[in-house]
Every structure is written in structure tokens, then in C-alpha cells.
Amino acid sequence: MASSNEEYILNKIDSPADLRLLPSGKLEQVCAELRQYIIDVLSENPGHLGASLGTVELTVALHYVFNTPxxxxxxxxxxxxYGHKILTGRRDAFHSLRKYKGISGFPNPNESEYDAFIAGHASNSISAALGMSVASLIKGEDQRHVVAVIGDGAMTGGLAFEALNNASTDPNNLLIVLNDNNMAIDHSVGGLSEYLVNITTSQTYNKMRYDVYRGLRKLNLISEDSRGSILRFNNSLKALITQQHNLFEGFSIRYFGPVDGHDVNYMVKVLNDIKDMKGPKLLHIRTVKGKGFKPAEESATEWHAPGKFNKETGKRIIAPSTIEPPLFQDVFGHTLVELASKDERIVGVTPAMPTGCSMTYMMKEFPNRAFDVGIAEAHSVTFSAGMAKEGLIPFCNVYSSFMQRAYDQLIHDLALQKLHVVLCLDRGGLVGEDGATHHGVFDLAYMRPIPNLVIASPMNEHYLRNLMFTGYKYDGPFVIRYPRGKGVLVDWKNEMTLMPVGKGRKLTDGTDVAILSIGASGNDVSKAIELVSAEGLSVAHYDMIYLKPIDEDLLHEVGKNFSKIITVENGVIQGGLGSAVLEFMSDNGYYPRIKRIGIPDKFIEHGSVPELNKLCGIDVESIAACIRNLVSFEC
Incomplete structure (x- = not known):
């Protein structure tokens, strides 16, 4: 923060243009104020703390040097x-971050012209920025700069490497800033991460390269159009002096760094030096995740998204301990260890989310049989398929919304070959404050058309465990989809039993309406039925359990006995359970009145899960209202 005799600057910065009016000597003060402001707000309004603290100086330097937007x-x-949001006109709204009708937790072009591209899933920045840079050249906008900021964790994603390869061949002036903190959410993994930690740059080489370049230009022996030739010459020169070859220069991308990402004035100098150079460039900066807040620096994973905390003491504010149901992901993690202890063929795989999906339990008990493959969902599926081909039984755990990035591998490498992989989709359904980029609402619909898949979703923790046991025994690809957060059973550890594949269950009898649900949404259906039963309505409830193969015997029973049917799912209604029921009824000559409840055909904003459930009509009260309306033909 500014000292008592210094003027507080941040409140006077309403746009990057205001920042650029400041003398460079004020930038360190701006950084201190910006970092403290992030800590102040996030201590009471939870968000992603560590990553944004680590990029404060970078954010200030970029907006100071470049003419955004x-x-x-x-x-x-x-x-x-987060610092970017504060400096681009959203300082006063920052307290509403990730709240319903507040500002998004991620860059969103619909929110600000300074948010050049949406960013919720990792590894897309270089591809999108390259497209923008190429477009600027085609349109004759040669003076427009395009900068992609990517972390070392996101750099493990295959899309980033595809973009790097493309950047070396198509004319562009892209600048890539590699923010290297050796930390994504969990520790970055893989050979690339180790390479980034060890990489060095020779000052002697940089000076010599510049002198050679300037001399050849003066002699008119090269031009800016000779980028490929001079880069190859420079790369050979550097390899000779430093006794190492640079990965990025191997892509014919000029490399600078690593530099101290917390020295704002030096970064301003470096960015000014390289911003007008022609051709693709990469600036490698080293930062500390959680910089400026000691607890976050010392435990980056814990402080990635810590919830509320005391900014003075550094203690997280945790609600008093009570006996509550466990998180679904913890049930998964403990159950996987339980199964793996009985069969050495079982292995665990996750793409960069071992803590979030609780694969950490497996990693602790069986470190040689649990794999974090980095931000590489497509690879995680094919890697699992390869192990299954050799007789292992992989449990591959991927967040539902991230699974979208492995669709081809799911079809081509897994389903087509009928390989024995248990694919566990965490965060199925609406997930809350992370918003549209993270809601896991498409999985049931996009997986249902794929042959050979078994697709199941448990209503509670006992059924999650039973389905994991069934998937372990089933000889083929088996998908289990479950929600984020707490389950419903305090006594969650049952004796696992084998469940018949493709068979649902009837929970309650009734005569007025039949409700068919899948997954944890069935718990809200049960509560809604209790409400309307007190009003004299008679409702039958069927927990389908399996979307594919769907229980046709059960559907015949419903089709023969009910003229009014409601389907409920925490997923898009186009293509999911409701669509499957409609198709079956039509194909088999049943013509009931069917009301589908689920996620409508639009992207759902951020907010708390209860707020979003109500928005989409899948909360208890909305389901109860639909039952009443359908009985009276108003729904």
C-alpha cells in the first residue's frame, strides 16, 4: 500500500490510458496497491487468489507498454x-466477482472490450492470438500488437504446441509471454516443466546476436523478410555459445529470458525493446504464485482458490466442523484406493486435477499406479486406452467440461475398440461461480450417440461406489458422471455391489405423474414429490441410473401406465435423458404428454448453484410447480 505521505493511485486508474499517463517511477506503487486490493477483496469475496497475485507486475507492465484495447x-x-480486470474499468465492480449478475471470474468479451478472447479452458491463447495477429496483417493493421499470456501449466496442453508450430510458418508478429511459476493448480508435471525450470540465457549471446543482426542489416545482407534464415543462424550461434538448444527457437520463434516477472520497470524496458520486432517472439518470465502474500507463496495449491480468509493473520476462514456428507470427489478418491488395494491392475489417471478430483489419495497409496498427465485431456483418454489395451484397468478422472476436449479420443481410441476404461466425469452439471466455461452440462448429450459406451450417473454416494465397482468389473468403456460438492449420505461407505448394466429402479409409486430422473437431481425430485404429496398428488419416481443402455423395461412400464411424464436432468435437455425418453415413446407407440426439465438451450452465467438451479428450473420448488402444472395441463 502507499505510505501515509504518498498519494493513493489505484482509485484514479479507470482505464489503462490513465495508467500510461503515470511516470514509470510510480509503477511499483501501483503494483503494491493493486496486489493489496486483490487481497482485500478476495479475503471476503472468494476467488482465485494465487495466480493473480503472481501476475501483478506483468499486468501493469503490459498495459503500460501496449495500447490496449x-x-x-x-x-x-x-x-x-484479476489485476487486468481492475485496471480496465472494473475496479469498483470487483467485489461482485463470480457472483450472480456480477463480473465473471474469467476474461469475457461480452463484459469488456479489453477482454480480447474468452479464457476458461487452458492452452487456447496462442492459437487465438496467432489468428488475430495474422488477421491484422491481412487487414493492413501492421501496427497492432497481439500478446498471448500463457502459464507453464497451460503450456503442457497440446493445443499450445500446435499453435507454436503454426506460428513458425505463417507470417505474424505475435508476442507470447510465458509466465513460468512452476505451478498450475497442482505442481506442473512433465519434461517441459523441468525444461522451463532449468533453461538459461547467455547475456554474451544476446549482445552478440544483436550486433551480428545489426551489422548484417547495415550491409543490406538481410532484411526483415529474411526472418527464417537469420533465426536459424542465431539459433546455431546460441547453441554454440550456451551449449544448449532452445525449444522455442527450435520452432523458429525468437526467445527472450528468463527475466524476473516481479521487476515491473525491467519488464517495461524489455517489452518496449521487443514489441516492434517482426515475427513471432516469446518472452519467458519467472514469477511466484501468490507473490506478496506469504501463506499463498508457501502453499500455492491450497491458496489457488482458498475461500474467505483473514488477510491480517493469513488464516483461512473455515466453517465449524459438523458431521456432513463427504464431497463426491472424496468418495471417488477413497473408493478408488479401496478397489486398487484389491487389484494391482487398477491405475488412476487425471489431467492436471489430482487435488480437485481427489486422485491424490491414490497417488499417496500407490504412487507408481497414479498419473497426472498435465493439462492434456485428449492424451489422458488415449493414454488410458493404451494401458487398457495391455490389460490394466484405468480409472480416468476428467472434469466434465474439460472432457469436451477429448471427444475424438473418446470415440476413436476408446469406444471403437471397446477398451476397459472407467471414465469418471467429475463436476457434472451446473458448477456455480466459474460460470459458462466450467458448467458440465453437455456430457450426457454428447456421449449418448457414441456406440459401445455405458453411461451412468449415481443419485448418491452408495450408488457412486456401486457404479465404480460395476465399471471395474465391466469389460468395456464405462462412464460415471457425478456432481461437484457434497453428497447426501453421512454414512457413505457401503459394501459395494454389482449393479445390472442398463437397469434403473422405482423409488415411489404413483398414479398422476411419472418422473424419470438421472443422477443427483433425483434427490431434489424426491423433495419436490414430498411437497406435492402433501397436497394430494400421487407421483411415481424412477431413478434411471443409466442413460445408456437405457432401461427399456422400465420405460415400457411408464409408457403403458402414465399419460403424463416429467424428465429431470442437470444437463442440457437437447440430447440428454429427456430426448432419450421422447425417442423411446415415439418409437414404441406411446403418446404421453412429456415435460422435460433441464438446462435450456443457452449458456448459463455464473452464480451460486442454488441460484442457477432456480434460474434453470431444476430446483425443488420449480420441479414441484411443474408437477402441479402438468396435472392441470398448464405445464
Whole structure:
């Protein structure tokens, strides 16, 4: 914070244009105020703390040097962009971050012209920025700069490497800033991460390269159009001096760094030095995740999204301990260890989310049989398929919304070959404050058309465990989809039993309406039925359990006995359970009145899960209202 005799600057910065009016000597003060402001707000309004604290100086330097929003600034994943939001006109709204009707936790072009591209899933920044840079050249906008900021964790994603390869061949002036903190959410993994930690740059080489370049230019022996030749010459020169070859220069991308990402004035100098260079460039900066807040620096994973905390003591504010149901992901993690202890063929795989999906339990008990493959969902599926081909039984755990990035591998490498992989989709359904980029609402619909898949969703923790046991025994690809957060059973550890594949269950009898639900939404259906039963309505409730193969015997029973049917799912209604029921009824000559309840055909904003459930009509009260209306033919 500014000292008592210094003027507080941040409140006078309503746009990057205001920042650029400041003398460079004030930038360190701006950084201190910006970092403290993030800590102040997030201590009471939870968000992603560590990543944005680590990019404060980078954010200030980028907006100071580049003429945003005319110059394009793309952030890879929005966790590191909170400072960017504050400096681009959203300071006073920052307290509403991730709240319903508040500002998004991720860059969103619909929210601000300074958000050049949406950023919720990792590894897309270089591709999008390259497209913008190429477009600027085609349109004759040669003076427009395009910058992609990508973390070392996101750099493990295959899309980033595809973009790097493309950047070396198509004319562009893209600048890539690699924010290297050796930390994504959990520790970054893989050979690339180790390479980034060890990489060095020779000052002697940099000076010699510049002198050679300037000399050849003066002699008219090269031009800016000779980028490929001079880069190859420079790369050979560097390899000779430093005795190492640079990965990025191997892509014919000029490399600078690593530099101290917390020295704002030096970064301003470096960015000014390289911003007008022609051709693709990469600036490698080293930062500390959680910089400036000691607890976050010391435990980056815990402080990635810590919830409320005391900014003075550094203690997280945790609600008093009570006996409550466990998180679904913890039930998964403990159950996986239980199964793996009985069969050494079982292995665990996750793409960069071992803590979030609780694969950490498996990693602790069986470190040689649990794999974090980095931000590489497509690879996680095919990697699992390869192990299954050799007789292992992989449990591959992927967040539902991230699974979208492995669709081809799901079809081509897994389902087509009928390989024995248990694919566990965590965060199925609406997930809350992370918003549209993270809601896991498409999985049931996009998986249902794929042959050979078994698709199931448990209503509670006992059924999650039973389905994991059934998937372990089933000889083929088996998908289990479950929600984020707490379950419903305090006594969750049952004796696992084998469940018949493709068979649902009747929970209650009734005569007025039949409700068919799948997954944890069935718990809200049960509560809604209790409400309307007190009013004299008679409702039958069927927990389908399996979307594919769907229980046709049960559907025949419903089709023969009910003229009014409601389907409920925490997923898009187009293509999911409701669509499957409609198709079956039509194909088999049943013509009941059917009301589908689920996620409508639009992207759902951020907010708390109860707020979003109500918005989409899948909360208890909305389901009860639909039952009443359908009985009276108003629904």
C-alpha cells in the first residue's frame, strides 16, 4: 500500500490510458496497491487468489507498454487476470466477482472490450492470438500488437504446441509471454516443466546476436523478410555459445529470458525493446504464485482458490466442523484406493486435477499406479486406452467440461475398440461461480450417440461406489458422471455391489405423474414429490441410473401406465435423458404428454448453484410447480 505521505493511485486508474499517463517511477506503487486490493477483496469475496497475485507486475507492465484495447491482450485461463480486470474499468465492480449478475471470474468479451478472447479452458491463447495477429496483417493493421499470456501449466496442453508450430510458418508478429511459476493448480508435471525450470540465457549471446543482426542489416545482407534464415543462424550461434538448444527457437520463434516477472520497470524496458520486432517472439518470465502474500507463496495449491480468509493473520476462514456428507470427489478418491488395494491392475489417471478430483489419495497409496498427465485431456483418454489395451484397468478422472476436449479420443481410441476404461466425469452439471466455461452440462448429450459406451450417473454416494465397482468389473468403456460438492449420505461407505448394466429402479409409486430422473437431481425430485404429496398428488419416481443402455423395461412400464411424464436432468435437455425418453415413446407407440426439465438451450452465467438451479428450473420448488402444472395441463 502507499505510505501515509504518498498519494493513493489505484482509485484514479479507470482505464489503462490513465495508467500510461503515470511516470514509470510510480509503477511499483501501483503494483503494491493493486496486489493489496486483490487481497482485500478476495479475503471476503472468494476467488482465485494465487495466480493473480503472481501476475501483478506483468499486468501493469503490459498495459503500460501496449495500447490496449487496440492492441490485443489474451490471457490463457482467467485465474491470472484479476489485476487486468481492475485496471480496465472494473475496479469498483470487483467485489461482485463470480457472483450472480456480477463480473465473471474469467476474461469475457461480452463484459469488456479489453477482454480480447474468452479464457476458461487452458492452452487456447496462442492459437487465438496467432489468428488475430495474422488477421491484422491481412487487414493492413501492421501496427497492432497481439500478446498471448500463457502459464507453464497451460503450456503442457497440446493445443499450445500446435499453435507454436503454426506460428513458425505463417507470417505474424505475435508476442507470447510465458509466465513460468512452476505451478498450475497442482505442481506442473512433465519434461517441459523441468525444461522451463532449468533453461538459461547467455547475456554474451544476446549482445552478440544483436550486433551480428545489426551489422548484417547495415550491409543490406538481410532484411526483415529474411526472418527464417537469420533465426536459424542465431539459433546455431546460441547453441554454440550456451551449449544448449532452445525449444522455442527450435520452432523458429525468437526467445527472450528468463527475466524476473516481479521487476515491473525491467519488464517495461524489455517489452518496449521487443514489441516492434517482426515475427513471432516469446518472452519467458519467472514469477511466484501468490507473490506478496506469504501463506499463498508457501502453499500455492491450497491458496489457488482458498475461500474467505483473514488477510491480517493469513488464516483461512473455515466453517465449524459438523458431521456432513463427504464431497463426491472424496468418495471417488477413497473408493478408488479401496478397489486398487484389491487389484494391482487398477491405475488412476487425471489431467492436471489430482487435488480437485481427489486422485491424490491414490497417488499417496500407490504412487507408481497414479498419473497426472498435465493439462492434456485428449492424451489422458488415449493414454488410458493404451494401458487398457495391455490389460490394466484405468480409472480416468476428467472434469466434465474439460472432457469436451477429448471427444475424438473418446470415440476413436476408446469406444471403437471397446477398451476397459472407467471414465469418471467429475463436476457434472451446473458448477456455480466459474460460470459458462466450467458448467458440465453437455456430457450426457454428447456421449449418448457414441456406440459401445455405458453411461451412468449415481443419485448418491452408495450408488457412486456401486457404479465404480460395476465399471471395474465391466469389460468395456464405462462412464460415471457425478456432481461437484457434497453428497447426501453421512454414512457413505457401503459394501459395494454389482449393479445390472442398463437397469434403473422405482423409488415411489404413483398414479398422476411419472418422473424419470438421472443422477443427483433425483434427490431434489424426491423433495419436490414430498411437497406435492402433501397436497394430494400421487407421483411415481424412477431413478434411471443409466442413460445408456437405457432401461427399456422400465420405460415400457411408464409408457403403458402414465399419460403424463416429467424428465429431470442437470444437463442440457437437447440430447440428454429427456430426448432419450421422447425417442423411446415415439418409437414404441406411446403418446404421453412429456415435460422435460433441464438446462435450456443457452449458456448459463455464473452464480451460486442454488441460484442457477432456480434460474434453470431444476430446483425443488420449480420441479414441484411443474408437477402441479402438468396435472392441470398448464405445464
Amino acid at each position: 487496440i492492441d490485443r491482450l489474451l490471457w490463457d485461463v482467467g485465474h491470472q487476470a
